[in-house]
Amino acid sequence: MFGLIGHSTSLDQARSKALALGFPEYAEGDFEMWCSAPPQLVERIPVTSLTGKSIEGAYIDSIFVPEMLRRFKTAKRKVLSAMELAQKQGITITALGGFTSIIFEDFKLLKEQQVRATTLDWQRFTTGNTHTAWVICRQVEVNAPGLGIDLRRAKVAVVGATGDIGSAVCRWLHQRTGVEELLLVARQPQPLIDLQTELGTGRILSLEEALPEADVVVWVASLPETLSIDTKNLRSPCLMIDGGYPKNLDSKASGETVHVLKGGIVEFHQDIGWQMMEVAEMEKPQRQMFACFAEAMLLDFEEIHTNFSWGRNNITIENMDLIGEASLRHGFQALGLQAIGLQAIGLQPIDLEAISL
Amino acid sequence: MATLASPAEASTQTQACGSLPDFASETYKDAYSRINAIVIEGEQEAHDNYISIGKLIPDQAEELGRLARMELKHMKGFTACANNLGVSADMDFAKRFFSPLHGNFQKALAEGKVVTCLLIQAILIEAFAISAYHIYIPVADPFARKITEGVVKDEYTHLNYGQEWLKANLGTIREEFEQANRENLPLVRRMLDQVAGDAAKLAMDKEDLMADFLSSYQESLIEIGFSSREIARMAAAALVG
Numbered sequence: 036m037f038g039l040i041g042h043s044t045s046l047d048q049a050r051s052k053a054l055a056l057g058f059p060e061y062a063e064g065d066f067e068m069w070c071s072a073p074p075q076l077v078e079r080i081p082v083t084s085l086t087g088k089s090i091e092g093a094y095i096d097s098i099f100v101p102e103m104l105r106r107f108k109t110a111k112r113k114v115l116s117a118m119e120l121a122q123k124q125g126i127t128i129t130a131l132g133g134f135t136s137i138i139f140e141d142f143k144l145l146k147e148q149q150v151r152a153t154t155l156d157w158q159r160f161t162t163g164n165t166h167t168a169w170v171i172c173r174q175v176e177v178n179a180p181g182l183g184i185d186l187r188r189a190k191v192a193v194v195g196a197t198g199d200i201g202s203a204v205c206r207w208l209h210q211r212t213g214v215e216e217l218l219l220v221a222r223q224p225q226p227l228i229d230l231q232t233e234l235g236t237g238r239i240l241s242l243e244e245a246l247p248e249a250d251v252v253v254w255v256a257s258l259p260e261t262l263s264i265d266t267k268n269l270r271s272p273c274l275m276i277d278g279g280y281p282k283n284l285d286s287k288a289s290g291e292t293v294h295v296l297k298g299g300i301v302e303f304h305q306d307i308g309w310q311m312m313e314v315a316e317m318e319k320p321q322r323q324m325f326a327c328f329a330e331a332m333l334l335d336f337e338e339i340h341t342n343f344s345w346g347r348n349n350i351t352i353e354n355m356d357l358i359g360e361a362s363l364r365h366g367f368q369a370l371g372l373q374a375i376g377l378q379a380i381g382l383q384p385i386d387l388e389a390i391s392l
Numbered sequence: 393m394a395t396l397a398s399p400a401e402a403s404t405q406t407q408a409c410g411s412l413p414d415f416a417s418e419t420y421k422d423a424y425s426r427i428n429a430i431v432i433e434g435e436q437e438a439h440d441n442y443i444s445i446g447k448l449i450p451d452q453a454e455e456l457g458r459l460a461r462m463e464l465k466h467m468k469g470f471t472a473c474a475n476n477l478g479v480s481a482d483m484d485f486a487k488r489f490f491s492p493l494h495g496n497f498q499k500a501l502a503e504g505k506v507v508t509c510l511l512i513q514a515i516l517i518e519a520f521a522i523s524a525y526h527i528y529i530p531v532a533d534p535f536a537r538k539i540t541e542g543v544v545k546d547e548y549t550h551l552n553y554g555q556e557w558l559k560a561n562l563g564t565i566r567e568e569f570e571q572a573n574r575e576n577l578p579l580v581r582r583m584l585d586q587v588a589g590d591a592a593k594l595a596m597d598k599e600d601l602m603a604d605f606l607s608s609y610q611e612s613l614i615e616i617g618f619s620s621r622e623i624a625r626m627a628a629a630a631l632v633g
Contacts, residue, residue, distance in 0.1 A: 060628030068631040071602040
């Protein structure tokens with residue numbers, strides 16, 4: 036059995052979703068009530084692969100909302116309690132979705148293995164980052180040529196290059212895709228130097244230096260709010276993969292030759308009878324989902340019951356191959372510019388001066 | 393991977409972790425006199441309640457008598473904790489504190505309502521005790537920590553007893569259980585509100601207490617066999633009731 040741990044994108048949205056799902060008591064609750072509320076196993080989900088294999092999973096809402104990010108203890112407890120619930124339900128592999136994996140990493144919850152009487156078994160959890168990284172690379176490989184960008188002659192900027200997903204994307208784009216040059220952007224200098232050494236390639240640049248040179252920009256970081264970008268110096272065309280969380284690049288974008296694609300999203304071969312992806316505001320909530328969630332399904336289909344994606348910078352090309360092959364075999368497809376129509380996915384003109392990330 | 397804008401800022405709230413309160417301070421001892429009294433009174437009530445429930449289900453009287461004796465042992469342990477700190481437990485406060493729940497239990501007992509009695513004692517009170525003890529252990533003085541660690545293991549067996557009986561009778565208990573939940577769960581929140589200030593002086597956070605209690609309570613309801621929807625509805629009674 037696979038599990039997905041998720042959350043709503045705001046308290047208001049959580050309240051209206053609670054009402055729609057038949058939990059009116061929660062819809063009436065105030066912020067303090069939501070802070071104290073325990074995680075909920077909201078629905079059980081049967082899924083059938085393209086191969087015909089069927090598995091069952093569960094969606095656990097952590098009852099976390101981003102407004103709780105400033106309350107360290109609350110955020111921490113929400114994630115750990117949701118993991119405890121997943122484990123106690125006997126779920127063999129559970130993906131940490133949205134902010135939950137970010138909280139796990141940034142608040143160093145690896146040190147918090149004991150939750151009340153439960154010792155969390157890390158083998159039962161995955162960040163889903165291997166699949167997310169593979170999907171983002173695939174989105175680059177499939178969509179850049181469609182815009183007339185020849186990747187062998189292209190410069191690809193990876194913003195957040197030293198993170199778990201960012202470093203995996205760099206490895207793949209260098210070794211497998213064979214892009215002309217990688218432009219490495221991140222906040223901390225030393226990890227960038229380490230990454231450059233590991234890759235044996237790549238140029239370390241600031242965001243301001245990298246953007247005017249980049250044919251493709253992969254965003255896998257949240258950036259300082261004060262940052263502003265000069266649109267006049269961008270390449271034309273420019274493909275931007277919005278692989279961070281939350282995905283807000285397209286809503287802030289306007290311009291003519293900058294193409295923004297939601298990164299790390301996959302579409303399943305058939306509808307899934309669930310209600311929860313509507314919360315994530317997918318274009319096709321019955322089929323589309325975060326690649327990290329899909330990773331839990333893939334691991335269950337493949338009967339790989341282990342923490343496949345765990346810790347930082349452990350993602351190997353071999354594991355990306357493995358999860359990528361499984362992804363295609365079981366009927367997932369990376370979201371593309373073609374797949375849902377250019378207008379629908381944020382191919383709107385982009386005004387980078389208006390972006391403040 | 394995206395990162396949080398300012399985890400450093402967020403983690404400034406963690407100061408409570410790692411630093412223990414001053415157990416010898418007057419402020420601590422004053423708060424302890426009420427919290428400790430509640431625990432002692434809670435264990436005494438638990439003893440009495442299990443004996444009473446044994447009268448409603450005579451074939452279980454022996455097992456319930458065994459649970460009751462464990463509660464008395466716990467009471468003695470917590471009394472020793474107060475002595476160790478040189479604190480006199482404020483038992484009058486504790487009796488007033490428990491009186492609404494005590495009244496509801498006695499009423500259900502008089503009406504022969506086994507389900508309500510088990511819900512109040514074996515589920516609500518035990519789930520609350522377990523979560524409160526878990527939160528107390530890391531911030532307790534060394535003597536009390538050892539005692540409490542022993543107690544918390546026993547309390548799980550009591551919670552388990554109630555769960556198993558209710559699970560075996562799930563087909564017939566739903567209506568009474570939901571009604572008893574509605575009437576008693578809000579009391580727990582009010583009781584917690586009353587002692588939140590004292591608990592904070594013992595470095596126990598109110599939100600943690602409520603959240604962990606609800607997690608334990610919810611876990612019990614899952615074990616008994618209620619559906620996710622029933623559980624969410626019942627747990628919400630504590631939060632919005």
